[in-house]
Amino acid sequence: MNISVVGTGYVGLVVGACLAETGNDVVCADVVESKIEGLKRNVLPIYEPGLEDLVERNQQDGRLRFTTDIGAAIASADVLFVAVGTPPDEDGSADLQHVLAVAREVGKHMAREMVIVTKSTVPVGTAVKVAAEIRKTARFPFHMCSNPEFLKEGAAVDDFMKPDRVVLGVASEFARDMMAEIYSPFVRTGNPIIFMDIASAEMTKYAANAMLATRISFMNEIANLCELVGANVDMVRKGIGSDSRIGHSFLFPGPGYGGSCFPKDVKALVRTGAEMGMGLQVLSAVEEVNGRQKLRLGEKLREALGDDLSGMHIAIWGLAFKPQTDDMRDAPSLTLIEDLLTAGATVCGHDPAAMKQARHRLGDRIRYAETNYDALEKADALVVVTDWNEYRHPDFARVKASLRRPLVVDGRNLYDPDKMRELGISYYSIGRVAREQPAPPRVGEYA
Helix, strand or coil, rough: EEEECCCHHHHHHHHHHHHHHHHEEECCCCCCCCHHHHCCCCCCCCCCCCCCHHHHHHHHHHEEEEECCCCHHHHHEEEEEECCCEEEEEEECCHHHHHHHHHHHHHHCHHHHHHHEEECCCCCCHHHHHHHHHHHCCCCEEEEECCCCCCCCHHHHHHHHHCEEEEEEEEEHHHHHHHHHHHHHHHHCCEEEECCCHHHHHHHHHHHHHHHHHHHHHHHHCCCCHHCCEEHHHHHHHHHCCCCCCCCCCCCCCCCCCCCCCCHHHHHHHHHHCCCCCHHHHHHHHHHHHHCCCCHHHHHHHHHHHHCCCCCCCEECCCCCCCCCCCCCHHHHHHHHHHHHHHHCEEEEEEECCHHHHHHHHHHHHHEECCHHHHHHHEEEEECCCHHHCCCCHHHHHHHCCCCCEEEEEECCCCCCHHHHHCCEEEEECCCCCCCCCCCCCCCCCC
């Protein structure tokens, strides 16, 4: 089947490469010439495990092409996936200008009956708006489809190739048959294709992300309460996660959620509710809790070092919002870094994948370490922000020797508090009671 994808960001590139992998002829189009030229040379604009191999193999085999000619990509397609960005406006609503711009190009350049698939995360009613724009200049019949993505950054290729489910909102048998054919190779093991109306499919994406964000904020509130009452959130998490009605996923406390989806989608859903005259109180609270949680690591540093952080040097392990990605959008590390710099501290950061993105966002406002251990030199504290595997079992003797103060603030609860105490490291985590301990002295000072 001839498939075109407009937008070569995180979603569009994964969609295009994975559909090419199953034998389709795929054209990925984007207006950013430098991005397309890089992709032709197998230089990807994002870090995503397994994706580079897919792009290189399918380009080499002739099933995947990249172009800046949006019109030609549309004209060649039986099915067109629209995967352009929908950033939040100032009021929190999704900005649809890029989606509607593609719709106008579709009407001008379509050359046959085709299916138009909104793959971008868009509010309920977007497919109607897209159809209205296409209809102004369309010369052939077209069929709308909403196909929300459920890709986890860091595992997107596996998620697409082996989906839990495929959600398809369609309004015609033509669209249903075409989309069923496209996705049939991905559901051979029996995971469902769920057909529904378009509005329900659009809502499903927002509802799914809002539910996951709610679980994270809920668990962070429970963790903070655990600290006050003397409970251990690890035990609480295991206790409630064993209930089959609840499950274990997304119950790990931490420094708050970030990334390209949860912050944007919660805001957009709250805004949609407001436009309908309905206040979404639970989701408003989820957003508020998450904003507060991003301040917790700075609060814990002050608990250990005192309110005056001026002149302190802080090492940070983990800059991306989660492991296995270089994405720093709304990352908790950014909130912490801004807090520390405002307080007069200096920062040295390390991340296995996000150093380029960090330099782009932060410039020379912080220092960047070649290795995680390099970041520790002469630091007054280490803060673990992202739970990369490289940080799970460090050489604690080396950590302690490198720091001016043996102080670790663990935003991901990676380490055993009892072991840290035995090693003589002052240790603060999320939702686990911090034993009474004075702020550790600098090397050469006496307690």
